[in-house]
Amino acid sequence: MVKKIAMKNKGRRKIEDILKRRVLFLDGATGTELQKKGMPQGVCPQEWALNNPKVLEEIHYAYYKAGADVILTNTFGGNRVKLGEFGINDVVGINQELVYLAKKSVGEDCIIAGDIGSTGKLVEPFGELYFEEAVNIFKEQIKALVKGGVDILIIETMIDIQEARAALIAAKEVSSLFTIVTMSFDDKGCTLNGTDPITALITIQSLGADAFGCNCSTGPKEMIEYIKAMKPYAKVPLVAKPNAGMPKLVNERTVYDMDVDLFSSFGRELFYAGANILGGCCGTTPQHIYKLRKTIKNKRPVIPKVKEISALTSYSKTVFIDNNSPLIIVGEEINPTGKSYLQKELREGKFSVIRQMAKEQEDKGAQLLDVNVCVPGIDEVDTMRKTINLLCAVTRLPLVIDSAKVEVIEKALRLYPGRALINSLTAEKHKFKKLLSLASKYGAMFIALPITDKGLPHTFSQRKNIINRMIKEAFRYGFTYKDIIVDALTLAVSTYENAGKDVLETIEWCSQKLKLNTIIGLSNISFGLPQRNWLNATFLAMTQAKGLCLVIGNPKSLELINVKISADLLLGKDKDAKIFLKHFSERPKIKSKLTDTIQPKQKVSNAIVEGDRDNIIDLLKEAINTGIEIDKLMEDIMIPAIRYVGELFEKKEYFLPQLIASAQTMEKAFEYLKPHLEIRDREHSKKPTIIIATVKGDVHDIGKNIVALLLRNYGFNVIDLGKDVPNEKIVREAKYYKPFIIGLSALMTTTMVRMKEVIELAKKEGVNCHFIVGGAVVNLNYAKSIGAFYAKDGISAVKVIEDLIS
Amino acid sequence: MRLSKEFLFLGFIKIEPPWERIYRRLGYKEGVTKIIPSQKKEIDEYINLSLSYIDLKGLGVSVPIKKINGSKIFLEQEGFLESRDLIKLLKGCDEILFMGATAGRKIIEVIQSDLRGEDLMRAVVLDAVASEMVDASLDCIRLQINNILANRGKYVINKRFSCGYGDFSLQNQKQIFHILEMERLGVNITDTYFLIPEKSVTALSGIKRLNKNSKKI
CATH class of the missing domain: 1.10.1240.10 (Methionine synthase domain)
Structure with a gap:
């Protein structure tokens, strides 16, 4: 057993040893090399290589000889989905065989990395592949790679943060191997679904990747900027695996034409930008890797200096938390407590109120959204899953997962495509360690609420003791000060006369002595008192002065926003008063x-x-x-x-x-x-009646409604029959109302033929009136051809009809 | 060999509202239309509001072209399409990219509710936003597929085509609906070729190999 663990960690030890001294070199492209050596387009690269093992062995060996420390197995498309596209089911056999070939080619000196690529599908909530299904697909491949004897794992070319998370969770759940994750950012600096490099780095390193970086999609030049951007936030080594330029077609083959000298010169810049691990992607060859290594030689890379980071992410946004920045508002609205309309919606499985709450809070200045869906009698786990999926589509704000149930928090952390904040962990024995373990596994930050099994602390001194104990325990799970936000525990001043004072002392102690970030639930302070907004606003200003970093509150409260922005300015957290000036110059002016x-x-x-x-x-x-x-x-x-x-x-x-x-x-x-x-009514009755309808089979009625509104404005008696109206009904109503004119609307060529049918039927049934037609596909010629007048819009309809009358 | 068609499914598409296009769709003419600040504020509020009701989802499916014969374009395992105008558009392409997108049901419910509640102005603005957002989402799908294709030495051409354009009849909507498997977006099709929910669209474009002079799209 000991030997087995030692074997498993061989890769980690070797890599950590190399990285202390110099850059770690990965190999270059395998796919484009296989193509050069005869692999045809459109075949399965894994299957072809197994049928041509010598070719693959030569490629692996050439990279080894060129100086690569790490050889990637040819298993990029070795998952169930990708192999399935070629009708291949034997995931385990193929992956193990390819690991065997890699090991056989280069011997024991080299580090063998199990290469894991994308399924090609987007993962929930971005796509239709369920998250757990994605995790299972990767687990199947990773188990095979580990069984085959790889030393480390490389999850690469990920274009969807959620797929990268699924693969990394799978890797962590089936092995303890050193795991590198690299994603593909386009030339605008985003992945396919809009994740920027910093957000991706913070999300993936929090989740436990041992190194993070970028590969493919761009050449080395663009990657320099991405590495530079990520370096200040990197707790782990950074990886760059660029293409050899961009692809071009020469003689019906795709080629990458960046020569080895140019490639290696960019490699040097990547090194200076802060990359610790370098390699090549599409189009690179053993010569590229040889020259890259030669150029950089044994230069010592910049090791990651960041030890802790206080930042939350959604799939496309990072919110940094620190005491020198303006106060962060955590929108509190998505919480059914005391909101019967929200409880009703959640019971009925509806989410439109949540959708609106999220959008409104974001618009009003919330930077994080608290999400609580606890309603008695509902499946809270499933509701939380659905809510997270919905909120990913509605807002870019990072989420604060708020639940009293461990299983709800677990589901949310697993699924959430970012780094979440848990609201909250108390010091209650049965839950605290469970939640610490979950937060640690999923890399979440958490709010520490100083409550114990004995209940609420009533003095500042009791609070200090509980907070100290909670921090000490959290450190055992690998957390740092910056992963923790202390809730200063706001009680109602109507019940506890020292409620305000205790909170202020707690905030001051946390921020001054421990350098801990703090949060409060603002409205608790005024519970049971009149004019709560004033009390809340005053208390907010006082807590900000003591160093408060986040407040859970209602961003739609004008008092809260105005006081927050004013206090930020007075505390020197609003440089050049930019936020203050923007906010207050937008206030409505007094009416002249x-x-x-x-x-x-x-x-x-x-x-x-x-x-x-x-x-x-x-x-x-x-x-x-x-x-x-x-x-x-x-x-x-x-x-x-x-x-x-x-x-x-x-x-x-x-x-x-x-x-x-x-x-x-x-x-x-x-x-x-x-x-x-x-009198006017009598005048009205002189104006003729008009029947108006959208024809059978057509569901568009906005245009028709506009015409009806304008005709009514001009005093006509309008009978609006609605949309999708059968020919017979129009004629029947016409016989009853005896209109001066019938207006027909249609949007599509397939439905405008109904207009002609209505006119013919009306004539046949003896209806004696005019017809006017309109709609996107209708024109004057068509109108004439069916014996009708034409109006391009509502105003012209009024004119045509008024002209006809006069 | 690889199966015939490849999918990109975007469970949600997050794009900024194309403000200029929305205003233009509503008839705004730069330098001519005069709008007072309170009306602009109201319209902009409706545009912002609509974003919380629009659930953009999209699909991209590439299908290899088997051969072109006369006015027919034969597709790998997907039958054929008939249109000389489409053939012109696809000149030099070896695959067709089919795209589908929807703004979802919620926005339609809100528009209908506004129509019933006689808030026609808001309904008109929301309708225009949904139309333009769903159209812009096709550009987004095209761009994202381009990013994927770049590594295969291919790209999607700029022009796109839809049923009802030129000699490409609306009746083709049904076949495209099935190729895209639009049900996956929660979209249905009526006998008169309407896509339901209303703000749903399909389009197609061509995929070409990069040549020496091509720039990355």
């Missing part, structure tokens, strides 16, 4: 009193022209109070106003939303005036 000098009837006109639906009724009342006759108000003010809007629209000085806003304002005014307007 000039508007009071405008005549009330003019205000009605302005409201219609400006689409002011909110104030139109008040303005109408004001105008009526001046004694103006309602009929006159309509004829002289409102109708000209809406006609003017139509003119503006025709001149393109107004665009569609403005036209509709005005039309809706007009409609609202009509509705209000109806009871006052008997």
